[in-house]
Every structure is written in C-alpha cells, then in structure tokens.
Amino acid sequence: MTTLVGFGASSMQGVGDSQGGFLKRIAAQFASLQRSVTVINKGIGGQSTPAMLARMDELASLRPYDLVVILGCNDLPRARDEHPDNRTSLEVYSANLRHLLPAIQGRRSLFISSFAVSAERTGIASEVFDRYMNAATAIAQAAGYDLWDLYNETKHTTAPLLAADGLHFNDDGHALIARHVHAWLTASEGVH
Numbered sequence: 495m496t497t498l499v500g501f502g503a504s505s506m507q508g509v510g511d512s513q514g515g516f517l518k519r520i521a522a523q524f525a526s527l528q529r530s531v532t533v534i535n536k537g538i539g540g541q542s543t544p545a546m547l548a549r550m551d552e553l554a555s556l557r558p559y560d561l562v563v564i565l566g567c568n569d570l571p572r573a574r575d576e577h578p579d580n581r582t583s584l585e586v587y588s589a590n591l592r593h594l595l596p597a598i599q600g601r602r603s604l605f606i607s608s609f610a611v612s613a614e615r616t617g618i619a620s621e622v623f624d625r626y627m628n629a630a631t632a633i634a635q636a637a638g639y640d641l642w643d644l645y646n647e648t649k650h651t652t653a654p655l656l657a658a659d660g661l662h663f664n665d666d667g668h669a670l671i672a673r674h675v676h677a678w679l680t681a682s683e684g685v686h
Contacts, residue, residue, distance in 0.1 A: 495530045497559040498679060501546070501598060503566035505608070506537025510662030517562075519672035520679070531679070534559075542568040542580050543590035553598050561600035562675055563639070567608050567661075570626050572617035588629045595637040604678050605634035606671065607645040610652045612660030620649070642674060 500506045500517045508515020513522075521533040534556060538545075543565065553559075569582045569590075582590065595605070607627045613620055627645040635641050648655065655667035663671065 495532065496679070497532045497534065497556060498562065499534045499536060499553060499556055499559045499600065500562045500564075501536045501553065502564045503537060503541045503546075503568055504539030505566050505662060506562075506564050507535065507539050508537065508668070509539055510657035510659070510664055511668035512665050513668070516668040516671040516675060519668060520676050523672070523676055540568060540580070541566075542582060543587055543594060544582065547590055547594055550594055550598050557600075559600045560679060561598060561603040562606065563595070563598070563603065563634075564606040564644075564671075565608060565630070567611060567616075567618060567623070567626075570618050570622055572622075573619070574617045584625055584629060587626060588633060591630055591633045592637075595634055595639065599637065599639070603639045604642060604675065605631070605639040606642045606675075607631050609644050609655070609663060609667070610649040612653075612656060615660030623649075640678065642678075644671070 498520070506515070506517070508518060513519055515535070517533050517535045521531070524531040536553065546565070568580055569587045571581045575581065607630055610620070610623060611618060623645065631641055631643055655663050655670065657664040
C-alpha cells in the first residue's frame with residue numbers, strides 16, 4: 495500500500511478545479527485501476543510558509559509516505575496588497591524552506607514550483623516570482639527532492655491554464671499536474 499501526501503496551499507487544496515484538484519484526479523485514476531494508493535491532501539488555502547512550518551508536525555503520523563509539495567505564491571510581495579502580513583521576504587522564505595522541506599520529506603518527494611499567475615490580476619511582478627521560484631527550486635533540489643520546475647516550464651504559456659481569478663489553475667491546469675504527478679508516482683518503487 496502506497497500513501498501519497500500533498501502539502502501546500504490552495505493549489506494543492508484543489509481551488510480552481512471542477513473535480514476538486516489534481517490530487518482528487520490522481521486518487522480517482524488509481525481507484526479506477528484498482529491500485530492500493532491512499533491519497534491525503536494537506537493543502538490549506540491562503541497559507542504562507544510560516545503557517546506551513548507551524549503545522550508540519552502533523553505529517554509525522556502519516557509516515558511512510560511519498561510526498562508532493564506545491565506551495566503557491568502566498569509568501570510573495572505584491573502591489574495593491576490586501577494581506578501584507580501574509581508576505582515574507584525572500585530571505586525568510588528561503589530560511590523557511592530550508593527548515594520545512596527536509597522535515598517533511600517522504601520516501602520519495604516531488605517539489606513542484608508554483609506556476610506563474612496573472613501579474614495584472616494579482617500584483618505579483620514577474621521579477622519577484624523569478625527570484626522566489628529560483629530560490630525554492632534550488633533549496634528543494636539541495637534537499638534531495640525530485641523537481642518539476644512548472645514555473646519556468648509554463649511562465650510564458652500559463653494563461654490558458656489559469657482560472658478566472660488569475661491566481662489558480664483551471665481544470666486543464668489541474669489535469670496537467672495530475673498527469674505529471676501520476677507518472678512520477680507510478681515510476682516510483684512499489685507502485686506498478
């Protein structure tokens with residue numbers, strides 16, 4: 495029996511997807527194939543890395559597990575900010591990830607960089623996104639995570655994958671993540 499845990503914020507939670515998010519899509523795929531995979535979603539919308547650090551211990555009781563992390567962009571500073579208390583500097587964000595990622599690591603762990611969002615709708619400048627995602631992917635890689643740099647892969651072609659809010663992936667975006675994560679998980683030891 496394999497356990498897959500998803501950890502992150504609203505994108506992990508499944509916001510923007512009519513089917514409940516990419517983790518629900520993955521669970522349905524495995525159920526249709528009659529494979530023994532338990533999928534646990536630990537995504538909580540609106541959380542930045544300080545809040546994630548505060549709840550990382552809840553994963554301990556779920557071990558052993560395979561892990562998928564997609565943090566979202568709640569830490570990133572933005573123009574016209576309605577929640578400035580939720581943002582962290584790049585230095586604090588990086589320090590938080592250096593502590594968080596090794597502590598929650600699973601048997602196999604996949605870090606997915608956050609996808610680009612609409613700068614016009616969110617107020618997050620592309621230069622800010624670049625700096626934060628470059629730091630996040632380097633830290634995840636140094637911690638021994640498998641890496642999918644979704645941000646750099648899609649940053650110039652994200653628009654068709656975004657929900658109307660310009661902040662979350664739509665059905666097509668969640669389907670894309672589900673396909674990638676499913677392929678990563680089935681390639682891992684113990685899932686056939």
